[in-house]
Amino acid sequence: MCNPILQVDVIIPTQTKYLDLIGSIGEHIAKDLDHFSGDREALAYHLNLVLTEATTNAIKHTPPNPKDTVRISIHIKDNELNIKVYDHGLGFDLEAVSLPDLNQPKENGMGLYFIRTLMDSVTYTKQTDGNVLEITKRL
């Protein structure tokens, strides 16, 4: 059985106080899925986390500007969850970000590790009018 098509688009200022809102949307979506046989509580936490980390990342890479925004698009179709986070910042090279050494834990660098570990795929594309971090997960 497939989950029905769902599309949520949110545009927020580049301020961390909106992380709760974005994370909560992910949590609600997980809890309201019609068809999901896995651990729903864990999925809710993971979507909250991944959206929080991806949005934090977008805010961090955007120079401070009160007019700037981050757009987050969440789409479910054919039991595939797709998250796109658009920013207008300087961008970064996803391939150059190595996995953290968990035996030598550091304060930074765990956000992308969570996204890569908990989701099925992640790409980051630099475009002329901004950048997009795209994450997918099979439900």
Next chain:
Amino acid sequence: MNSTLEKMKGYNIISVKEERIDAHNSGDLKAYILHLIELGETQLIIDLEKVRFIDSSGLGALLTGYKHAAAKSGKLSLVGCNQQVLAMFELTRLNRVFEIYSDLNEAIETEA
């Protein structure tokens, strides 16, 4: 960052009164922990009972506190982690770094 500080048997117990620790408030938590350590209060227990969500920046703040406390021969331990929060420490293997106790009594009895 809403939190309370209580002293018990030589330990400084910081109870976090937020449901979320993320990039919006983790900087405050880190600054507060480091401030206490600067003041010579290096025996710290962080009570996370109210916390139902922690992200990488929150884990990073606690890890920074742990390292600073350890550098001054102190210790930073955790209590009251719910299942999902605990899973984050396991995913990052930080459960092998921190002493994690179920509650304050266990933490104080074990550490004493």
